[in-house]
Amino acid sequence: MKNLKLATKMLLLTTILMTSVLVVAYVAVNRLSTVNAQIRQLVDSTMTKAARSNEAHVKFLASVRAQKNSVLSPEDEGSKAYATASRTAMTEARDLVEKLKEMAGKDRVEGQLSAVEALSKALENAERIHNTLLDLASQNTNVKARRLLSSDVQRQVEVLAARFHTWFEDVITKGTNEAQVLPRLKTLYEIHESLLAIQPNAVKHIESSSDDEMTAVEKKLNDLQDRIQQGLNTASGGDVSTQVEVRSLLSDLKTSLDKMEKLSRLDTNNRSIAMSLGESKVAGDECTKRLTEVDKSLAEEARAGRDMGEAAYANAVRWIVGTMLIGLILGSLIAILVTRSVTRPVFEVRNLAQSMADGDLRQRVALRQSDEVGELSDATNSLADSLTKIVNQIQKVSEHLAGSATDLTGVSNQLLSQSQTASLKAASVASASEQLSSNISTMAAAAEQMSVNVASISSASEEMSMNVGTISSAAEQTSTNVAVVSTAVGEISNSFTDVLNDVREGSRVAGDASRMADSATQSIQMLSQSGTEISKVTETIKMIALQTNLLALNATIEATSAGEAGKGFAVVAHEIKELANQSAKAAEDIARKIEGVQGDTRQAVQVIQNVSQIIKDINSSAGRISASVEKQTRAATMISQNVTEANKGVGDIARSIAEVHKAAGDMSRNVAEAARGATDVSRNVTEAANAARGISSDIHGVKQASTSTNDSASKVHESAESLDQIGKELRKLVRRFKTNTDETST
């Protein structure tokens, strides 16, 4: 059952169904036709028998009617015709009953045969009586007698009466002898009376059926005739001729009466009527009774037939219903078997697909069948296997990715802290360089002032030198000028000291800046190294994302090959692919940002190197300033000394005008030198100021670079975090699938 094809199972199912239907139909048709045949046979025979019986009854009744008619018919001809009809009808009835008997004998219905036989016997009896009766009826003796009576007898009686009447008249006309006449009249009257009594007695004889009565009437008739015979002599009065005539008439009458008596003696009509009312009626009643019995038996048979039909119908219904039930139960059992063998594996496969959709890939269908469902389950198993394989790979990759993301986060944290340090350091460098710049600006202002002062010294000394000839006149002026110079020189000296201090401060600041720049360079180089490491990590991530993408593509291909069942996984694969693309994009972003950071870092390194160089320049400039300022200080001290000397020697200017001249020349020379030095200082200081501004701007650049580095580092950090998040999501997504490797690993 298991290894049959689905189509075969369906065919089997259909065949079972068809077979049960065919069997039920065959049984139904067979049973129904049997019932039909039985009922038809029963009904046919019963109907025929009933018809025969009825016909026999009708014939019998017709025969009885014809018999009655025959009995009642006064004429011989009519009576005979009726008798023939009655006999024919009776014979037909007999024939019908014989046929009925034959049929009843064939049918072998209990009681029926005996009833029919009884009927037949009764009918036979009835026929016998009937025939006798008909024979009698056809003779019509009473009627003939009566006719004889009314014709011959009456005529003869009338002739005799007429003769007697003649005798009366004769007596009356010839009556002379009273004695003679009176006995004659008396006798005549007596014979006349006897003659008249003959007719009623004859009628009585005809009417009578009893033998005794008839003998009595005959005797009386003979008496009457005898009395007429005896009275004739007296009545005729001796007239022999008439006496002979009357005697012949009387003998005629006697002959007629004898004939009539003989006829009347037969008394067929009355006997036939009596028989018709007696025996024949009994026989007819018997026949009717037997017929009724036969009818009853037929009705019983019909009832039995009906019962039998009902029983056969019930039997047939039981057969049909029983066969149907057995067919139904068998068909249902086999159908359930087949359905189970189809649906159970399909359900199992569905459950597997459901659990796969829920993420459980450990389930497998264990079906050992080679039909389509078995193939489906095998395909589903292999789908689950390949999905497990893919999910395991993805899991591995995502683990790897998560590890990389964690690494990246650590590195980016490091980078962030380092860039923050660098930023802090750059900020302090910037503030220091700003301080340096302001100091240098102050120094520049002082140097400017000094330059102006030196210029004024120069002009004053030139003026002094020029006016040395006219010193005497301008002694006071000189004195004043010298005082001015002295003050100025003091101021210069002071300024120089300031400058020196400032320069030293600048030098110290520059040293700080240089150290910080070095430190920044170091930080930035570490940053650069971190960037390179991040680049490596992002490369790995890109590789992983690429692989994940490929896996997702293959998963999509597998899912599409699986058709409808793989649709759910196709969506998952698509999401994995999207995540992989996002990972790749994030890694790309990180790489790009790291590239930016690297560029910025390189720029920062360049700038810091510039700054370092400038600071070195500043340092050297400051050294030079310091040296020249010291020289100036020395010169100024010398000027101061000279001025003091001049101041001292002003009193004896005249005395030592040459000395003054020389001193003035010296001074002029010194002042020129100072002026040159001051210009140098000024130039140097300006240069320093420029350098400091440059530093300041560079430092700003550094600061900006470090800020952008910081930003980039933050973004890297964010990207790393989002990557970490993606890695976690990917892992979570993959964890949804429970695979066997999960079990072994946990």
Next chain:
Amino acid sequence: MESQRLFCTFRVDGHLFGVDMLDVKEVTTETTHTPIAHAPDEVLGLVNIRGHIYLSLDLRRLLGMPESDVTINSRLVLFKPSIGNAFGVVVDEISEIHPAEPDRIEVFDSSTHEIVAAAIRRVDLIAAVCKLPDELLVVLNPRRFLTIVDQNLVSSA
């Protein structure tokens, strides 16, 4: 209505090609192949994918395009056994899976291009052309790949 078809698309020499996704078995990065002695130019060599040996063909050579080295983006597209016995083609770069509605696909019949068909023998590699919004996707018939190699072998011999 016919359901939409899915195409596994890839780029060769910058042009977009594709094959029906149901024909594809797998896409892999494994492109290091072992050369076969006296093999035709189109055959790059044998590749070991998880223990199974596949024949690796150069789709550039099959399509008559200039040769190029295998790059990091190169992929090996393996076909199902129903397409041909254990073989795959190397493409420059794998693209996406493009779903395409049937009304966007036009079957490419080389007989309607007699002039070019005479000149370009490999035109029968093209199964259909699919109109994508910004470019044309040339759908290849992977069943012809091995046949083309055989033909070339015969014609060169």
